[in-house]
Amino acid sequence: MGKIKSIEFTAFEKRVLKEVLKIPLGKVRTYKWIAKRIGKPKAVRAVANVLRKNPYTLFIPCHRVIRSDGKIGGYSLGKGVKVKLIELEKKIKELIK
DNA sequence: ATCATGACTAATG
DNA sequence: CCATTAGCCATGA
Numbered sequence: 001m002g003k004i005k006s007i008e009f010t011a012f013e014k015r016v017l018k019e020v021l022k023i024p025l026g027k028v029r030t031y032k033w034i035a036k037r038i039g040k041p042k043a044v045r046a047v048a049n050v051l052r053k054n055p056y057t058l059f060i061p062c063h064r065v066i067r068s069d070g071k072i073g074g075y076s077l078g079k080g081v082k083v084k085l086i087e088l089e090k091k092i093k094e095l096i097k
Numbered sequence: 098a099t100c101a102t103g104a105c106t107a108a109t110g
Numbered sequence: 111c112c113a114t115t116a117g118c119c120a121t122g123a
Contacts, residue, residue: 046120074104
């Protein structure tokens with residue numbers, strides 16, 4: 001039967017992931033921004049931890065979340081990939097403009 | 098209940 | 111620019 005492992009999400013995780021899902025193509029937000037949006041402005045590290053475990057990198061664009069100091073921040077698939085994705089998205093957005 | 102962890106942040110040197 | 115530090119908080123052991 002089903003071999004798909006069901007994943008549990010806490011209320012906090014859902015709020016974070018939903019917010020990340022709202023970030024439009026070619027745009028980036030900061031961990032701080034996300035934290036503030038979900039009403040937990042101080043839970044920045046907790047937000048990062050949610051993205052760190054994000055099992056759906058293809059569908060939940062955590063690569064669009066960077067640090068508030070301008071640095072790239074982490075990414076489960078590698079920072080290099082993250083940078084490329086952000087650059088590529090900007091180009092795509094330009095192409096369909 | 099306590100404790101360590103970490104894809105962070107702001108301030109400081 | 112880089113390194114350090116204190117503050118921060120959800121989560122899992």
